[in-house]
Amino acid sequence: xxxxxxxxxxxxxxxIVTSVVPGSQVSQSAIPGDSLLRLNGLDTGMFTEKQITDMxxxxxxxxxxxxx
Numbered sequence: 001x002x003x004x005x006x007x008x009x010x011x012x013x014x015x016i017v018t019s020v021v022p023g024s025q026v027s028q029s030a031i032p033g034d035s036l037l038r039l040n041g042l043d044t045g046m047f048t049e050k051q052i053t054d055m056x057x058x059x060x061x062x063x064x065x066x067x068x
Contacts, residue, residue: 002026002056006036008049014068015044015052030065038064 003024006015014035020027036044039055040062047055
């Protein structure tokens with residue numbers, strides 16, 4: 001489990017964090033409304049929803065959140 005839920009916004013945009021599990025590791029760096037900017041060092045805005053979903057299943061995974 002990643003500790004957060006997200007929503008695909010569309011091609012060319014980073015996914016939006018919709019909820020964060022309190023006390024999870026992600027809760028230290030993301031809040032609802034943040035964008036998932038980078039996944040394993042890659043810009044998430046250039047991927048499809050399926051590609052992002054598949055990448056989030058990989059381990060290890062590094063995430064970077066912030067404002068789009």
